[in-house]
Each structure stands twice: as C-alpha cells, then as structure tokens.
Amino acid sequence: MRAVDAIMECLKAEGVEHVFGIPGGANLPTYDALYDAGLRHIQCRHEQGAGHAAEGYAKASGRVGVALATSGPGATNLVTAIADAVMDSVPTVFITGQVRTDLLGTDGFQEADVTGITMPVVKHSLMIRDPEEIPVAIHEAFHVARTGRPGPVLVDIPQDLSRADIDYVPVSSVDLPGYQPTTDGNAKQIRLAAKALANSRRPVIYAGGGVVNATPPRSSSSSARRTGCPSRAR
Amino acid sequence: MGLGAFPAPHDQWLGMLGMHGTRAANYSMDEADLIVAIGARFDDRITGKLSEFAPRAKFVHIDVDPAEISKNVPAHIPIVGDAKKILPKLTTEYRALKADSARLDGWWQRIEGWREKYPLGYEDSEGSEIKPQYMIEALYEVTGGNAIVTSDVGQHQMWTAQYFHFNGPRRWINSGGLGTMGFGLPAAMGAKVACPDEDVVCVAGDGSVIMNIQELATCVTEKIPVKVFIMNNGYLGMVRQWQELFWDRRYSSVEMGSSPDWVKLAEAFGATGMLVEDKAELKDAMKSALETDGPVVCDVRVTPEENCYPMIPAGQAARDMVG
DSSP states (O other): OBHHHHHHHHHHHTTOOEEEEOOOGGGHHHHHHHTTSSOEEEEOSSHHHHHHHHHHHHHHHSSOEEEEEOSTHHHHTTHHHHHHHHHTTOOEEEEEEEOOGGGTTTTOTTOOOHHHHTGGGOSEEEEOSSGGGHHHHHHHHHHHHHSSSOOEEEEEEEHHHHTSBOOOOOOOOOOOTTOOOOOSOOHHHHHHHHHHHHHOSSEEEEEOHHHHHTSOTTOOOOHHHHHTOOEEEO | OOTTSSOTTSTTEEEEOSTTSOHHHHHHHHHOSEEEEESOOOOHHHHSSGGGSSTTOEEEEEESOGGGTTSSSOOSEEEESOHHHHHHHHHHHHHHTTOOGGGGHHHHHHHHHHHHHSOOOOOOOSSSOOOHHHHHHHHHHHHTTOSEEEEOSSHHHHHHHHHSOOOSTTSEEOOOSSOOTTOHHHHHHHHHHHOTTSOEEEEEETTTGGGGTTHHHHHHHTTOOOEEEEEEOSBOHHHHHHHHHHSTTOOOSOBOTTOOOHHHHHHHHTSEEEEEOOHHHHHHHHHHHHHSSSOEEEEEEOOTTOOOOSBOOTTOOGGGOBO
C-alpha cells in the first residue's frame, strides 16, 4: 500500500470525516489518495483559511481539526493558524507536503523548513524520515493533539516518502513513554483546595478556555452552582 | 476563552473578566481572598498590572499543563490534571466539609452592589443610527442566543463577548490568545462543517474580515451557509480607540475608506450581500440573513467612533477601570 493510502486509513481510524486544505506539488500523492478515500475535503482558498477552519471545527465540536497544505508557501501560510491553535489550546493536526528527500537543504522549488519555522508554536512536530513510520506518526499526532493540554501537531512528509510502498499494519495503540499527561489531580491537593474554599469568605472562580476544552458540546459546568461560588470567565 | 463554560444567564455569573470585562468581575478579583483558576493562564489582558493583581487573594490553580502553574501568578495550591476529573472530586470534598454558605452573604452583597452600580451599558441612539452594542443585542435576540458565534479581533469581538450571553460551551469561538484578525470567517466555516444543524454566525470587523475574505469562495463552492455580520465602523476600531485615548487622537492609518463595496463583493463571490444602515431595519435584516439559503454577508453600518468600555488601561490595575 502507498504510504498516502495508509494515511487515509489512519485518518478514518481516528474518526476523521472532514479535512480542510489546498493541494500543491509536494502533497500531490496525498491528494491522489484523498480522491476516493471517502473523506469530505473542503478545498479552501488560502492555507491560513484552512488552518482556522480546522480550529473552528475543533472548537465547535471538540474533535480534532485537520488541515493539509503543500510545501514552502503552503506550509508557511499555515503558521498563523498553528500559532493561534497553540495559544488557544486547540486540538489540530496539520499535514504538510515537503520536497523530495534528495532535494532537502538544496533550496529546492517550494522548499521551506516548516518544522524549524513552527518549532516555537507547535505542541509537537516531526518530519518523516522513513515511510514505514508514517502510520504510527499519524496516530501519535492525533493522540498528542487531543490529550493533556490540547494543541497543534505538525507532520511534514517529503513527497517521495509519501508515495513509497509500505507494509501497512493498522496501529492499535500509541505508546509514548515520554508523554504521559497527568489527568487525575493529586487527592491531597484537592482536599487542601476544598478546605481553602470552605474557609474563604470572598472566593471567586476564574474559569478559562480549559474548562470549555474539558466539556463536551453544550453541557455546562455545575461545580460553581454546587459550591455557591461567584464565577467569571475569560 | 471561557465564555459559555458557566451559563451567562445564571445569577452566580459575574461576567467576563479582564481589560473589557465587567466591573463586578474585576473588582471581585481585586478584593477576593481566594481565587480558583481553572484552565486559565492569567495573561496580561486578565491581570492588568501584575504586581497589583488580586493583592488579597490566595490562588488555587487547576490546569492540565504543569507549565502553566505559577507561570504568571504564584499558586498557593496547585492541582495538575483534567478539570473534568478534578471538579467532581473538589465538589465532593467541599460538600463533606459542610461549610456554612451564610459566610458568603456579605460577599454577595458587596458583589451585588457593584452589579447595581456598574451594569454593562451604553447610551443607545435616538434615531436610525446603529450602535455597535445594539447590533450584538439584536443578534442575540434574533438567534435566541442559540447560535455558534465566531468573531475576528477588535472592538466587535469585545462587544460580542459583553452583549451575547453565551449559555453553553463551544458556542463562542474566537482568537483569544494570538488575537488573529481574519479568524472569524474561516473559523465559522469550520464550525458549520462540524455542526451543520446549528446556526453559525460570524461577527466580523470591517478591518478584520478582509484579511481572509477569500474563504467566502470556499463557503459558496462547498455550500457552507455561514452568515457574516460585518460591524462596519470604517476604522480599525480598537486601534482607533487607543489612538483616541492614549495617543492624543492622532489617527494614524486606521481609516478604512469606502472600499470595498461589501454587497457587491459578496455577490461577486456568489454569496448574498445585504446592507443595513437603519436601526429600525436591523432585526428584520438579521432574520432574513439567517433564513436565506447559502452564505450571506450583511454589512451593518454602525457608529464610527464608539469606544468599547469599561476598560482597564494597559498596564494598570483592575480598580483603575475607566468608562
């Protein structure tokens, strides 16, 4: 199977139904795979638009938003959307085409070091070096984007590697020993917080975007109502 | 960012916090003895002058990202984890302590005093002029408050946050951190694809929306019926406001002029274009826009030099709010 066809299988396995993007030279293989993959692709008019659309999709639904772009200007046009997504903790996966591996570092046509350019504004990024690693990389990207503090993950795929044939084996689980977000909250700290609340005379709850991220669509927090504390939000 | 996390119509809701938040919210932070921050990061638009921020408070900081704890404000009780898991536990622990809720009576009276003395408000026009705040109130009324609302960045964003009372999460979609002008239209497009059965409206600025107006073509060709309401004041409004207030009214490169003709532009893209200049026609026009098939761009001409208040001037403390 071509690596790009494996990408489509991975997207579907992640529950992706919609992707936003624009084709170009370096991601032609991806768009060939997209042709009959059964996903709805929304063909945007500028990659920044595709990136913000992926954010709007994620913010409205709570699902991971996906945007595709080609190398060079396609990828650099995504930078504002990626920076936006990291600031607002939006679960997003960006898949960019890159020039062929034999052209990397030669100032090839539409070559830009997008993993370098976006390094300070991604939650995680990687450039594919071996086509066999693509399925695992895609699933890891989704896992990192939506777990812990959500954020943007960029996967940059050189054109020749994306069209390579690989032995595709569906990925059943992601194993990242170095990435284990704490979710439960320390019980002793929670008790201390409850005591501080019980002893307070002028408490206020300051609820940020993280509370929205922690809720499914259209449910609302009832904690403040139960504690009787004033509440405000940013 | 957190609007809708707690329903705005609820009486325990104090309103938005920060530079253009309510006085009740900002003053209560100023006098609080305990602040429980949940999934929030104490950025400068919230705190104002950091050294004078909430001087009497201890902080409980709940965040899934350990890097946020004590980044801007030192936490007395940090809790790293997912709010969804922590809040039920915190509520259970709190209830077990059987704290007397009457201890908060005085605090609520104090807050009620601020609410009564400093409600959010504006001086509405007598005639046909459309005040920007009225535009948002009209949109809230016409949508029944149920729409998903995206915005660009600037005055219209703050007015939407103030006057559209979000009663649930994932309904307010804006660029809170980076402040990206041109965010609203493509974000609305994405939201509509995700939630096709919801009304998705974009409250745009005339300065912002043109930065990604090309996506109107996407909305038309991909049949994504978003409704864009441009709060058109002819200025880069928030920059103009700062030039007026803090730079001696030297308006430098903030006038937008008469270009483009938004109705013709919408029609050129294959969308429906509408122009509203009369307050009496606004609500009907909004209803019509929502009922029209396909993408709509509604150019709403509002008061050109209205300022967004109240406001904590940059670098000042909450108690120094003006307007």
